[in-house]
Amino acid sequence: MGIVLNQSFKNTISTYVGFGIGAINTLFLYTNFLTDDYYGLVAFLLSAANIMMPFMAFGVHNAIIKFYSSFKTRTRVDSFLTLMLFLPLVFIIPTMLIGFVSYEGIAGWLSKENTIARDYVWHIFVLAVAMAYFEIFYSWSKVQLRTVFGNLMKEIFHRVCIMLLLFMVHLKWLSVDQFILALVGVYVLRTLIMKLYAYSIRFPSLKFQKIEGLPSILKYAGLMIIAGSVAMLILDIDKFMIGLLLEHIEQVAYYSVAIFIATVIAVPQRAMHQIMMPLTAKYLNDGDVPALKDLYKRSSISLLVISGFIFLLIVLNINQLYEILPEEFTGGLFVVLIVSIAKLFDNSLGNNNAILFNSDYYSMVLLFGVVLAIIAIVLNLVFIPIYGIEGSAFATFLAVAIYNTIKLIFVNYKLHMQPFSRASVKLVLLLILLSALLYFWDFSFHPIVNIGLKSVLIGAVYFALVYKLNISEDVSLQIKKYLGF
Numbered sequence: 310m311g312i313v314l315n316q317s318f319k320n321t322i323s324t325y326v327g328f329g330i331g332a333i334n335t336l337f338l339y340t341n342f343l344t345d346d347y348y349g350l351v352a353f354l355l356s357a358a359n360i361m362m363p364f365m366a367f368g369v370h371n372a373i374i375k376f377y378s379s380f381k382t383r384t385r386v387d388s389f390l391t392l393m394l395f396l397p398l399v400f401i402i403p404t405m406l407i408g409f410v411s412y413e414g415i416a417g418w419l420s421k422e423n424t425i426a427r428d429y430v431w432h433i434f435v436l437a438v439a440m441a442y443f444e445i446f447y448s449w450s451k452v453q454l455r456t457v458f459g460n461l462m463k464e465i466f467h468r469v470c471i472m473l474l475l476f477m478v479h480l481k482w483l484s485v486d487q488f489i490l491a492l493v494g495v496y497v498l499r500t501l502i503m504k505l506y507a508y509s510i511r512f513p514s515l516k517f518q519k520i521e522g523l524p525s526i527l528k529y530a531g532l533m534i535i536a537g538s539v540a541m542l543i544l545d546i547d548k549f550m551i552g553l554l555l556e557h558i559e560q561v562a563y564y565s566v567a568i569f570i571a572t573v574i575a576v577p578q579r580a581m582h583q584i585m586m587p588l589t590a591k592y593l594n595d596g597d598v599p600a601l602k603d604l605y606k607r608s609s610i611s612l613l614v615i616s617g618f619i620f621l622l623i624v625l626n627i628n629q630l631y632e633i634l635p636e637e638f639t640g641g642l643f644v645v646l647i648v649s650i651a652k653l654f655d656n657s658l659g660n661n662n663a664i665l666f667n668s669d670y671y672s673m674v675l676l677f678g679v680v681l682a683i684i685a686i687v688l689n690l691v692f693i694p695i696y697g698i699e700g701s702a703f704a705t706f707l708a709v710a711i712y713n714t715i716k717l718i719f720v721n722y723k724l725h726m727q728p729f730s731r732a733s734v735k736l737v738l739l740l741i742l743l744s745a746l747l748y749f750w751d752f753s754f755h756p757i758v759n760i761g762l763k764s765v766l767i768g769a770v771y772f773a774l775v776y777k778l779n780i781s782e783d784v785s786l787q788i789k790k791y792l793g794f
Contacts (some may be wrong), residue, residue: 323457324576327464330472335569336634338475347565351492352565354429358436364404365441367397368533370448374586375667376526377452387516393445394513396530401438408434432493441498446500449507451587462503464579469652470495533666535675537583540726550689564698566634567644570623574652577615581608581660582755589663601664602726609659609728610736611779616656619741621767623649625747629756644702651709653740659728661716670723674716681712732780739774743767 312403329612340349377386474491477483483491519528551564584606592601627645639735665674685708692700721727747767752759775781776788 323461324442324464324517324579327468328573328576330465330468331569332573334468334472334475335566338472338479340473340634342479343485343488348565350429351489352449354436354489355530357433358440361433361437362440362444363534364400365397365437366444366534367400367441368530369393369396370441370444371533371666372526373448373452375444375529375590376522377587384518385514385521387514388520389520390511390513391515391517392520392523392526397441397445398535401441405434429489432489435493436496439493440499441745443496443500443503444786446507448502450503450510454587455510458506459503462499462506466502467495467499470498474691505778529671532672535679547689547705550686550693551698551701561629564644564701567642567698567702568648570630571645571648571652574616574619574625574649576619577612578656581612583739585660585665586667589660590667593664593667605659605661605664605728605776606730607659607781607783609657610730610732611783612656612659612780613653613733613736614775614784616653617736618771620649620653620740620744621771622746622764624744625767626760626763629751629759632756643699647702647706651706654713655709656730657733658717661713661720661728664724665716665718667712668724670719674719677715677719678712681708681715684711711765732778735778736775736780739771739778739780743771 339351343351373390376389416457443463447463450456450459471492474483474488474495478485478488547564547568585604589601589604592598592604624646627642631642665671685704688704688707689701692704695701696703717727747763752762754762776785779785
């Protein structure tokens with residue numbers, strides 16, 4: 310776990326810095342510098358682009374990670390990487406042509422409830438292509454076990470740029486339309502920088518030669534389109550459908566704030582995932598089952614400890630946080646709570662996704678994912694018109710819970726491994742106990758002071774108990790290292 314913990318720690322720091330900047334943008338700058346409808350529009354455009362991204366990438370970013378280590382000669386590796394660079398164009402070029410021919414129809418559908426979105430269809434396409442090639446070049450560096458710079462670009466770069474652009478809007482140096490165009494430019498620039506970095510690690514040598522196992526690679530890449538689409542649908546279909554089904558697009562902004570708060574729980578998983586994916590693929594390709602089982606259990610309990618702490622910080626401070634936000638954004642308390650539980654469950658699965666997507670059983674899991682995507686869409690169609698953004702949150706919770714349970718059962722059945730232990734049970738009980746004891750208690754100061762003091766208290770109590778109960782060997786070693794025990 311040495312390289313995992315080392316790069317995961319660096320990635321976690323950069324991811325949290327990025328989320329901190331994102332929190333400033335999401336909770337304060339967007340809400341004060343843009344009108345609610347334009348904030349909702351930005352969230353809608355980014356969600357639509359995220360949903361399109363797996364199609365534009367054509368599953369290449371996953372295929373690079375799965376198959377790279379299986380090629381042993383430089384010529385074969387170069388031929389494989391050449392294919393990976395050009396394969397996405399199979400989808401991008403036809404999509405672009407369809408967009409030209411059917412622009413009016415697509416624009417009319419996207420702007421059915423909110424006409425403000427009509428003029429921004431091409432923005433979605435460019436964003437999706439930029440996001441797709443960013444992930445491809447990031448995977449290019451991941452297989453070299455170089456994840457830190459890519460994580461900086463993924464989590465920090467665009468958020469800093471957006472912060473600067475928002476201040477330029479506030480100072481009236483940019484109009485809102487210019488801001489949205491510049492935002493698209495930021496994502497394009499991020500991709501170009503990632504490309505240069507990936508090429509600095511391994512410069513491509515274009516070779517158009519026959520590739521061994523090409524049918525398997527194409528099959529996997531095609532199925533990863535479905536897998537990526539399922540993942541993005543579950544993540545972003547709620548915001549996209551709120552924009553389609555509710556009359557007021559500003560509801561997307563209110564929902565996005567609540568979701569952003571809950572999504573902070575996913576940061577450790579995102580950070581550790583960058584290095585766990587190539588390592589998991591290597592263990593599977595080498596047939597190293599003991600190492601894979603060890604990584605599965607260690608990643609699960611380590612992620613559960615870290616994400617459990619963030620869960621406590623969110624749940625126990627949420628009422629104070631909503632006191633300092635604009636009043637219209639404070640109706641998402643239920644959204645935060647229920648999505649936080651879903652994210653905690655997601656983290657508890659450790660490198661489950663990496664195992665599934667790099668094993669021989671990925672096609673069956675994709676079938677489960679398609680079913681779940683359909684369920685998520687149906688649940689949103691049912692609950693959004695009745696309960697608004699709270700209905701969408703409940704639909705997302707059910708979809709994530711069902712999907713994760715299926716993945717957990719499937720890995721246990723096929724590979725005879727599961728991530729949980731007695732330590733997992735002890736940790737869950739600890740989280741329930743601390744939540745019950747501290748939820749209704751606050752200091753009587755300004756909300757920001759209250760959040761700071763209560764967070765320090767929660768951290769001291771929580772990690773002292775985690776260390777005392779020896780819940781995670783890896784976390785206990787980190788506590789010893791940094792506190793000098």
